[in-house]
Amino acid sequence: MxxxxxxxxxxxxxxxxxxKGNYDxxxxxxxxxxxxxxxxxxxxxxxxxxxxxxxxxxYVDQRINQxxxxxxxxxxxxxxxxxxxxxxxxxxxxxxxxxxxxxxxIKSGIEEIERKNKRLMQSNKEYKALHDExxxxxxxxxxxxxxxxxxxRLKSAFLSNMSHxxxxxxxGIIGFSKLLKNPKLNGNKRQKYIDIIEKAGHRMLNTxxxxxxxxxxxxxxxxxxxxxxxxxxKIEEMYQFFKSETDKKAIHFSCNNKLPAQxxxxxxxxxxxxxxxxxxxxxxxxxxxxxxxxxxCISKEQHLEFSVKDTGIGIPIDRQKAIFNRFEQGDIEDxxxxxGSGLGLTISKAYVEILGGTIWLESLVGxxxxxxxxxxxxx
Numbered sequence: 001m002x003x004x005x006x007x008x009x010x011x012x013x014x015x016x017x018x019x020k021g022n023y024d025x026x027x028x029x030x031x032x033x034x035x036x037x038x039x040x041x042x043x044x045x046x047x048x049x050x051x052x053x054x055x056x057x058x059y060v061d062q063r064i065n066q067x068x069x070x071x072x073x074x075x076x077x078x079x080x081x082x083x084x085x086x087x088x089x090x091x092x093x094x095x096x097x098x099x100x101x102x103x104x105x106i107k108s109g110i111e112e113i114e115r116k117n118k119r120l121m122q123s124n125k126e127y128k129a130l131h132d133e134x135x136x137x138x139x140x141x142x143x144x145x146x147x148x149x150x151x152x153r154l155k156s157a158f159l160s161n162m163s164h165x166x167x168x169x170x171x172g173i174i175g176f177s178k179l180l181k182n183p184k185l186n187g188n189k190r191q192k193y194i195d196i197i198e199k200a201g202h203r204m205l206n207t208x209x210x211x212x213x214x215x216x217x218x219x220x221x222x223x224x225x226x227x228x229x230x231x232x233x234k235i236e237e238m239y240q241f242f243k244s245e246t247d248k249k250a251i252h253f254s255c256n257n258k259l260p261a262q263x264x265x266x267x268x269x270x271x272x273x274x275x276x277x278x279x280x281x282x283x284x285x286x287x288x289x290x291x292x293x294x295x296x297c298i299s300k301e302q303h304l305e306f307s308v309k310d311t312g313i314g315i316p317i318d319r320q321k322a323i324f325n326r327f328e329q330g331d332i333e334d335x336x337x338x339x340g341s342g343l344g345l346t347i348s349k350a351y352v353e354i355l356g357g358t359i360w361l362e363s364l365v366g367x368x369x370x371x372x373x374x375x376x377x378x379x
Contacts (some may be wrong), residue, residue, distance in 0.1 A: 018050065032116050063092035067099055079107040098236075165207040169200035176200075210343045213275075218348045224354065229270045230263050231304060235297055238277050245285050246293060256296035259304075266304065266377045272351040273375060279344035280308040288312035291368065303357065303374045314365040324349045326361070348373070 010027065017025045027040040066083055073081035082103065083096030176193040179185065185193075216222050239255050246253035277295070284293045291311025298305050317325060325346050352359040357375045363369035 001299055007269045016082040018046075024051075060092070063096070067092070067096055070096075070099055070103065074103045074106060078109075079103055079110075089171050105219060149370075162207065162211070166204060169207075172200035172205075173197050199215075210347065213347050214343050217347065222350070225271065226267055227270055228265050229268050230275060231297060232257065232259055232261075232264055234270070234273060234277075235295060238245055238274075238281060238295060242281050244286065249285065249289065251285065251288055251290065254292065254293035254294050256294050256307075258296065258298040264299070264304075266363050266375065268355055268375055269351075272355055276351050276373060277306065277308070279348045280373075283344060283371075284310035284312060284369075288368070303376045305372060307370055307372050309368065309370040311368040314367050315361070315363040315369055316365055317363075320361060320363060323361075 014025050014027050026044050063086075070081045070083045073079075083099050085093050085096055131173070176197050178188060180193055180197075235255060235257050243253055281293070288310045289312070292309075293311075294307075294309040296309070297309045297318065298307075349359050352373045352375070357374035359371070359373040361369055361371045
């Protein structure tokens with residue numbers, strides 16, 4: 001049997017272990033019914049109570065940590081984590097159930113927001129597409145409006161010039177025809193008046209022919225007649241035909257034909273080639289007051305390249321593309337300074353393209369111009 005001193009020492013050792021967190025130790029029961037035995041029972045009850053409280057605290061700490069971890073996952077956008085529910089159905093289960101419900105609500109809300117964002121992004125794309133289409137249509141309408149206004153201006157200027165081109169020779173024909181009725185008119189004056197009437201008639205006929213030709217081109221009714229064309233002969237014909245006109249203006253007129261001396265025969269529309277060269281040479285004569293005009297031709301692979309060079313007034317760079325447009329000359333406002341309908345180059349460009357070639361120019365204001373066009377050797 002332990003003495004009182006030994007029992008007290010045992011109690012002190014058990015209390016020290018309990019203080020260290022060891023709740024698995026107990027004081028041995030004694031058969032003695034004394035104060036130390038009662039104290040031992042009290043200490044054992046206290047140890048059991050502390051042990052139960054520690055287990056509970058561990059449980060509380062575990063449940064709270066699990067709930068906090070779930071909340072942290074949700075805060076980071078991870079909705080796969082959930083709080084576990086126990087069979088005790090205590091306050092922590094209620095809190096865990098609330099966190100799970102909150103997580104599900106947030107997840108559903110986020111998913112709904114994402115769906116709305118997708119629909120909004122799609123709507124934004126559709127709106128942007130409509131906006132871009134609207135801007136594109138506005139630009140097209142603006143260009144169409146500007147083009148229509150420009151076309152209307154050019155047509156007005158063209159009609160005014162056509163009126164001048166028709167009335168002027170017609171007035172000359174009528175006026176000089178009346179003068180021819182004078183019986184006292186001598187032979188020289190009579191012949192002079194007849195020459196003027198004839199010139200005016202040719203001028204008016206040329207204007208009418210150009211109007212007819214551009215109408216055929218616009219309506220797609222241009223006829224093509226493919227025959228064998230002797231190019232050397234054609235260039236010589238052009239030279240001989242216009243030589244007298246250049247001589248009247250004291251302009252040096254020459255050929256720079258680099259084709260072989262023997263006959264160069266191609267298959268094309270001779271009338272269209274003649275019309276193109278005629279328009280280009282007539283323009284060169286019209287806009288050249290001094291210097292020279294040179295017509296030339298060179299063979300390049302499967303086509304011929306024609307050129308008409310002059311030392312005339314030249315064409316501004318910003319007008320060089322426009323001169324091939326219908327109803328337009330290099331300077332529409334100064335059109336009355338020169339005779340002409342403004343259709344010659346438009347007709348020439350159309351004929352060149354019908355024959356399968358291209359036409360372009362090089363020009364400097366005050367220096368002159370060179371017009372080029374190509375014709376395939378076989379149409």
